[in-house]
Amino acid sequence: MSVLIQANNLHRYYGETLAVDNVSIELHQGEILALLGPNGAGKSTCLQMLCGVLAPSEGEIIINGVDLLDNPDIAKKNIGYLPDKPPLYPELTVTEYLTYAAKLRRVNTSQIKDLLKQAIQQCGLEGYNHRLIANLSKGYQQRVGIAQAIIHQPEVIILDEPTVGLDPIQMLEIRKLILQLGEQHGIILSTHILPEVQAVCNRVQMIHHGKSVINKKLSELKQSNQVTLRLQNAANIEQLKSLPGVTSVSEVSANQYILSGNKLDSSLADISKHCVESNWGLLEISPVENTLEQVFLNLTSGDNTTAAQSRLDAA
């Protein structure tokens, strides 16, 4: 898998305020990365730096092997960007606008027609070719925004909240489109909609107060390193603690315990065996799965990021 984006130690100041503090972002081909974080966390600033709209105060960005700051004209050809507000010219028709967008990306004139047809078909804009953008509904304007980001078939597609303002059916269609695009391109998207992340993304990077606090695969994020244990009889807590991999045990209610530790998944068999041998009457043993909501709330409810970070590490 080739590395499409390699952004190291990005910093961005707005006057005195440090909006992005030492964030590094990496994107591989065939990967869909979700940039999560509460409002004002610095997600949009990060995305704008990745596509050259804003220059980072510090740090380097390499797009598909080309330095964005040294050779912007070459590097930007590989980027398709949809800002939080689609960058449309309402007085143009859909075809005129997309043709202009393709020309700006220096697409060969001979290819424009085919690419235009493809983008219109992918974004479900058939039949709207000659409508004025001003007369389209918000959802369709959003689709035109996505179409301009993919018309030149860039290696990297950067989408800032792509499903905002869409109805549930359109949302599903756009997610399907993102999944389909993600097979061949690399996609970074920022969003607040957590189910959307679960549906389409394979890696999650969370940003809080301008710092990157989590960067994990979705599957790793779900692992909580906790196991729920429900028994018929009371168990000996000291014995439970001595089991392999278990570091702490808490009793949630009568005969119900939560075991925490490292790599508990692999010691589930040992734990259940011990429970049966000790005649505690094993009723249930199951690993706890973290939901994204939990992770997100853990992260954002903390007053400072280090507290959130340590909690997450402990979890």
Added chain:
Amino acid sequence: MILHIALRELRSLFLSPLAWIILGVIQGIMAWKFLGFIDYFFTLQPELIKIKNAPGVTDLVIAPLFDFSKILLLILCPLITMRLLSEEKQNGSLKLLLSSPVSMTEIILGKYLGALAFFIIVILMIGLMPLSLFSSTDLDMGKIAAGMLGQFLTIAAFISLGLYMSSLSNQPVNAAAGTFGLLILFFIINIAGNATTQGENFFNYLSITHHSIQMLRGIVNTADIAYFVLFSLGFILLSIRQLDSQRLQS
């Protein structure tokens, strides 16, 4: 690439009613003024016959007409240039340009040429009016050509200033107000030159009026051309720098 941006700009202008309204307003007012000047020429004609080497139609009708059109252009130019960058900043479409493989210079030059193309149409339309006299009298084509060159250089300077003001502001109205104020300042700054003898040369040199009036008399001076070229180039460079600095630090 500059051409694509300029054509889009011109196209969008003509898709909005503003361009048509401006063309209509200018033609209407100029036609009225044109008739006025011709009328004035007829009343003067008996006197002129008595004078040797008397000024002709070109001096008494066309030159004042071109001179007057500058005031109209001064009023209408900010209305076109105000939207060039501030509107794109306001509705977010500037991000499309900034994330595309296009340099700041290309963006600014594209915008500049788009607006310039529109105003070339405007001054050509104004120029057509006096040319209609061609069938009935002798015109001094050299003077008319010099006058047209003056019109072109003046509007090129106006647009560069307007573009710069537009790059400074996120609100088109602010850009228009700023352009308007500065243009008038450059128009009347030679008043100070006339009042004091010491600053005369300096303030006259800064003034747009001082440099454009010569061309209406048929005198094409390299110094005047240099003034307009430097004026336009200066504000174009400032606009490029402004756009770039907004990317770096906002």
